[in-house]
Amino acid sequence: MKFMLLVLQNVRRNKLRTTLTCLGTMVLVVVVTLVWSVLTNLQAQLDQDKSKMKAIVTERWRIPSQMPYAYARGLSEGAARKEGDIRPEDSMSWSFYGGSTDPEKRTRESMLFAIAMEPRKMTTMLDELDDLPDSQAQELKRVADAMEKNVQAIIVGKDRLAALKRRVGDRFKLTSINYKGIDLEFEILGVFPPGRYDQSAIMNIEYLNRSLEKYERETGRKHVQADRSMNLFWLVVPDTAAFNKISGQIMESPDYKAPAVRVETLAAGVATFMEPLKDILWGMRWLLAPAVLATLSLVIANAISISVRERYTEFAVLKVLGYKPWQILTIVLCEALIIGTLSGLLSAALTWLVVNHVVGGLPVQLGFFGKFYVPAAAFWWGTAVGAGTALVGSLLPAWTACRVRVAQVFARVA
Amino acid sequence: MTTIVAAESLLPGFSTPAMIAVGSAVLVIVLLAVFGKIPIGYNLNNLRVRWRTTLMTALAFTLVTGVLTVMLAFLNGMFALTSESGQPGNVIILAEGMTDETFSTLQFNELSDLERLPEVVRNGAGQALVSKETYIIANQEIHVASPGKRQRRFLQMRGVDDAVLTAQVHAATLHDGGRWFTGSGVQESPGGGLSLIEAVIGEGIARELAKDRSGEAAAKAQNSERLDVGDTFEVIERTFVVTGVMKSAGTTFDSEVWCTQSLVGPLFGKERFSSMVVRTPSAETAQKLKNYLNNEFKAEAVNAQVETEYFAGLSESTRVFLIAVTFLTVVIAVGGIFGVMNTMFAAISQRSQDVGVLRLLGFKRRQVLVSFLLESLLIAVIGGAVGCGLGFLADGWQANSIVTGSAGGGGKFVVLRLIVDGNVLATGMVLSVSMGFLGGLLPSLNAMRLSPLAALR
Incomplete structure (x- = not known):
């Protein structure tokens, strides 16, 4: 106890130095926390929930994938045709419809890209929306049910809604970008719960399909996108064995040859889309984060070194009083650890609070990923980074302190 | 100063x-x-x-x-x-409302209206410097991928009508020993079977594709750093043979594979052109042509942009x-x-x-x-x-x-x-x-x- 009091007194002795070291540590831990948060969020996309494995079916040879909507019915059955074939647990189709509220001026503020799908699948198939707190889940179900009845209904994320300068209940018309000649009117029925879908929008696929049929009736010819209106098809399978089986069923089926399709796990698909970003991620992981950690160690090492040099006499007195070298070493290490650990923890907590609950996520637009959040694990990262760099930075000064020669110090003083 | x-x-x-x-x-x-x-x-x-x-x-x-x-x-x-990446005198024409080649599909194929425009530069043979292009992002399967590594890559392919003309429009040149594909754009396969599709590729993608070579192929390769003339690669179950490598460092063409449009368009179900690029003598003329195409062009409503502005927009x-x-x-x-x-x-x-x-x-x-x-x-x-x-x-x-x-x-x-x-x-x-x-x-x-x-x- 006395030992700890001594350490605390030492930490409090030079308040300016302690404050500056804490601030330096906190600021640099912020960077490490942010970098690791982005990397962890991306990794989470690659690590699938083993109890609910997702697979995606896309056009095999080109992107953007464009398949006939007619594929949806068979794919929802996992292309099961014969005895022994298995079916997916759940499925959904995705079509992308994009347009602008201002046909003359297509800006980020006027553009909206909506996923056209079966609204009821929002509550069972979309990550994070399938696991909402009760009140939010009920509200989402209410909106989904209303969207099933009103095909013109649309649900929009809060950030996109703000960018469009619209509110729930507003009606608006989109001049289409990818379905030329099919301009659709929408009624905003709800907003996604805050988080991952803040920039997203979902419409009823039935509305798009009916509009394509109407186009054909009115013009006498099929719309150029009519036979390629489905962009992705999602399947939920229980495990890898089921994935392999269903994947085989689909790939061998003659129904999906023109155009040919590919079935892959969500993780494999995400990995391919992340490929162009791999060098940036490498730089973040192996260049930026280590450089910040090294800088942090230097900042702490410098502060502790200065502190040790100023206290040679004190360490000599401690030795005279009977303190062993390892006890002096521990005193210095503990001083650094207290500063590093507390600063790291506080920094991570503040970063978590500000990013997740004040700013509402990091809007780093990497590929098709939305906002990034600081995971709860950041609390121990911050603590560990603060403590680890403090330990590394204080090892040499602590060693110097414990090797102080009493005779030499007092000779100098004398 | x-x-x-x-x-x-x-x-x-x-x-x-x-x-x-x-x-x-x-x-x-x-x-x-x-x-x-x-x-x-x-x-x-x-x-x-x-x-x-x-x-x-x-x-x-x-x-x-x-x-x-x-x-x-x-x-x-x-x-x-x-x-x-762009030429200040070039005007790129996309489908109306499109800001990117990926989603653009032009509805017209008739070029005579464009070629007759006085603003269009002509080459020594009197041909109007107008390039018709189909831009495709292909899923290329990587057959020698090691376990746990990605199994495919996105390969950017540009189908062009006349490679020599397109090269003149984009001021693209080849490394020594290369040639632009001409005529049918195919070669007979040495082992029989389907003919080889001729391709000119950017330096950057040539290096990336070289990483997928099997150990045996890499050992035999004349260029260990990148694919070179005569080397082959596969896309959509067809074999492509390199006839030239572009001096494309520092441009977006560095990551592209160019082939004959009439071959790769149908192969990927994209038979129409994504864009047309027109060469004019100067940036000022390009600006004028852009305005004309956006406001007065009769064949189809289009989105024309000066090429430098188009690439600057990709920032x-x-x-x-x-x-x-x-x-x-x-x-x-x-x-x-x-x-x-x-x-x-x-x-x-x-x-x-x-x-x-x-x-x-x-x-x-x-x-x-x-x-x-x-x-x-x-x-x-x-x-x-x-x-x-x-x-x-x-x-x-x-x-x-x-x-x-x-x-x-x-x-x-x-x-x-x-x-x-x-x-x-x-x-x-x-x-x-x-x-x-x-x-x-x-x-x-x-x-x-x-x-x-x-x-x-």
């Missing part, structure tokens, strides 16, 4: 603002040291005596500046890519990265500033008696301030210079990235080169010196305020 022009010719990477910034900083330091009657020898001696503290502080500057230099070099490469991802880099740099620099403050406060507290002696020797308060500030700046300059030097090693590194437009969607996967030029180095030094200045200012003000007697006591 003459001096700046002369210096620019010596240091071509430095722009005038960068040189003015660095020049001013150096000038201020020198003037302060020479005319401010600063005890510079005393400061240098202190830095030497406290060499461990000096070294550790300088190392922090080195790390921060080095990382910033690499990050800026990456951004510089992206900027260069989008700014150097949204660069903008996002720039914001991220700026934010991170500022935060890291603030951390560094606290570190420098710590060092300088300690230096001053250890040397308060020195301050008293200096004051008694007649040095003014401002001279004491500048003296300690110079010490901090000197550490910053040394640390920053070493950081810039380390960052310079990244010059020429190759990296994959993506460039996208502000309207969202689409984009191009690109292979870019990191560029560490004068501006990047100047920014690194300015950051380092700013950190030194801000970190040293408060402690130096503290030193300045010390009264001689109190300091000596």
